[in-house]
Amino acid sequence: MIRFTLWICMALAMTVPSNAGLVLAKVFTDHAVIQAGKPVKVWGTAVSKEAVTVQLGGITQKVSADDSGHWLATFGPMPASYQSFDLKVTDGHQTLTCNNLLAGEVWLANGQSNMQWALKQSTGGREAIKSCDDPHLRFFHHLGTLHPGSKKYPREFLARLNTNNYYQSNGWEPCDAKSAANFSAVAYFFAKKLRETLDVPVGIIALPVGGSPIEAHLPNDAFTSNPELKPLLHHWWKNPDYPQWCRQRAALNLTHWLADPEKGKAPPHPFAPTFLWQAGIDPLLHFPIKGVIWYQGESNATVDGGRGAAMPKAINHVKLVALINAYRRHWSDPSLPFYHVQLPGMNRDWMLFREMQDEVTHELTNLGMAVAIDVGHPGNVHPPDKQPVGSRLARLALSQVYGKNIECHGPLPTQITLRQSEVVIRFTHAKGLRSVDGRAPKTFELAGDNGIFHPATASIKKDSITLTSEEVDQPVAVRYAWADHPDVNLVNGSWLPAPPFRRKIK
Structure with a gap:
């Protein structure tokens, strides 16, 4: 309850108008990180038509607030660096400073x-x-x-x-x-x-x-x-x-x-x-x-x-x-x-x-x-x-x-072929294709013309998996991990999992 009351007070306090004429966008504070390699925009509000000086690191820009009091200064891209710098904004009456910025x-x-x-x-x-x-x-x-x-x-x-x-x-x-x-x-x-x-x-x-x-x-x-x-x-x-x-x-x-x-x-x-x-x-x-x-x-x-x-x-x-x-x-x-x-x-x-x-x-x-x-x-x-x-x-x-x-990426199915009653799925991102527990891959299913899926036995060979099912003589569709909470174990050598998928067998 204390936390909830505090949040209410903070929200209400923010609606009280500020007496400050010069305001900097809220994203600019001490310790800010500026995206390297892209033009940097610094903005805020001031008294209408007021001149504003913005200093970012060693570069200074002079701009003026528009009729509604908004101002914006644009600086060139900065390289990524551990060398910190400051941001200083002034309208001649107030000065706002943000310290220890990084790119x-x-x-x-x-x-x-x-x-x-x-x-x-x-x-x-x-x-x-x-x-x-x-x-x-x-x-x-x-x-x-x-x-x-x-x-x-x-x-x-x-x-x-x-x-x-x-x-x-x-x-x-x-x-x-x-x-x-x-x-x-x-x-x-x-x-x-x-x-x-x-x-x-x-x-x-x-x-x-x-x-x-x-x-x-x-x-x-x-x-x-x-x-x-x-x-x-x-x-x-x-x-x-x-x-x-x-x-x-x-x-x-x-x-x-x-x-x-x-x-x-x-x-x-x-x-x-x-x-x-x-x-x-x-x-x-x-x-x-x-x-x-x-x-x-x-x-x-x-x-x-x-x-x-x-x-x-x-x-x-x-x-x-x-x-x-x-x-x-x-x-x-x-x-x-x-x-x-x-x-x-x-x-x-x-x-x-x-x-x-x-x-x-x-x-x-x-x-x-x-x-x-x-x-x-x-x-x-x-x-x-x-x-x-x-x-x-x-x-x-x-x-x-x-x-x-x-x-x-984890293993991604790229080609599915039918060899008599066997289905062979070839994967990309399959270097080191394996199961996390050393057992056969789980949650593969095959379906015939009736559209009913049955569990399939899976075996790994290089970048491919071969599937068979005693209940499906002529498979027309395959799916993997197609369940609410499937018990999956298929990964590649980087231990990244294969995503759930379903495919028709052409």
């Missing part, structure tokens, strides 16, 4: 609770915290002032909550036991591997919100430009096409607001369409980043966000593509790297969602998917082992963005 690699981490899951809560997290100190690894951690838990929020709090004051942050913080403990475990392990391999400063901006649907992370133009998504903007809190679990949780949080709604206004809630984009992404769009890591889907994969039926695959495909394109469009970078996590194994109907994630990965460029089918938990939507997930995301970035000679 390096900046990534944005977003999604819902599995991206938010703290390092201290994760498998091996407390041991990692003991040796995590690294002044060149830095976090910018956004925390939402309304956590969508099972609470009814006071009306006075809801009345003042908006996208301008939703996120709270302590600013950029160097990695130490205190800052790392509550930071995203996935993002921490991702960043740690980048630091170890690249030997440059790394900064992570984290904005995930537990339970949030993908709709909350989309910008307005993603809805208005797409006839399949546009209807979701209409009365989202009672729209039957909006994710059911999110509507139900929001209805509980908004009990007092919905009892006496403000005429003409939608209820303020982080699950609302566009809310988290407006609150978290819009304020960052001038700030250059290297790429995005994304872990989300649990709230969208099934009709009720739980053990109900799977959502139609097509609409989730539209939403994920819209999200990726939105990041690239709004950052004016059509090839912005985007790496996402395939939903892990759990006793929920997530097979179609996983397949959709895999299909999108192969349709768009500069996109990669970290397979997590082997690190799930049958009854826990928050599997605690986050280190493999963060490491696999980092492998994708290191290989595809930074050109490192490192395997970033």
Whole structure:
């Protein structure tokens, strides 16, 4: 209760107008990491038409605020370096200074609770915290002032909550036991591997919100430009096409607001369409980043966000593509790297969602998917082992963005042939193809013309797997790990797992 009250007070305090004429964008604080190799924009507000001098390192720019008081200064790209520098901004009346900045690699981490899951809560997290100190690894951690838990929020709090004051942050913080403990475990392990391999400063901006649907992370133009998504903007809190679990949780949080709604206004809630984009992404769009890591889907994969039926695959495909394109469009970078996590194994109907994630990965460029089918938990939507997930995301970035000679994929089926009653699957990324336990590969199935799948016996030979089934004389289809929580064991020599798949045999 103390924590909840504090968050309310912080949110209300942010609505009080500041007497300061000169304001710097919130992403600029002490210890900030600036993306190396890209033009640097520094921005903020001041008195209308006021002259503003901006000094970044040893370079000075003079600009003027426009009629609305906004100003922006642009500097040339900076090389990655451990040599710190300062940012100083003055309008002749006030001077704002940010100390100990670094140029390096900046990534944005977003999604819902599995991206938010703290390092201290994760498998091996407390041991990692003991040796995590690294002044060149830095976090910018956004925390939402309304956590969508099972609470009814006071009306006075809801009345003042908006996208301008939703996120709270302590600013950029160097990695130490205190800052790392509550930071995203996935993002921490991702960043740690980048630091170890690249030997440059790394900064992570984290904005995930537990339970949030993908709709909350989309910008307005993603809805208005797409006839399949546009209807979701209409009365989202009672729209039957909006994710059911999110509507139900929001209805509980908004009990007092919905009892006496403000005429003409939608209820303020982080699950609302566009809310988290407006609150978290819009304020960052001038700030250059290297790429995005994304872990989300649990709230969208099934009709009720739980053990109900799977959502139609097509609409989730539209939403994920819209999200990726939105990041690239709004950052004016059509090839912005985007790496996402395939939903892990759990006793929920997530097979179609996983397949959709895999299909999108192969349709768009500069996109990669970290397979997590082997690190799930049958009854826990928050599997605690986050280190493999963060490491696999980092492998994708290191290989595809930074050109490192490192395997970033598990075995991927590339050719399927029928030899009498045997099916032979050839894989790419199959060097050292093996099972983790030394036994025959599990969870392969074959089906005949009747469409009924039966377990198949699998054997490994070099980069291929041969399948047979006594119940299927003439196989026409094969699938692997096609279950809620499959017991998988197929990996390559880098111990990266094969993703679930299903294919017709031609």
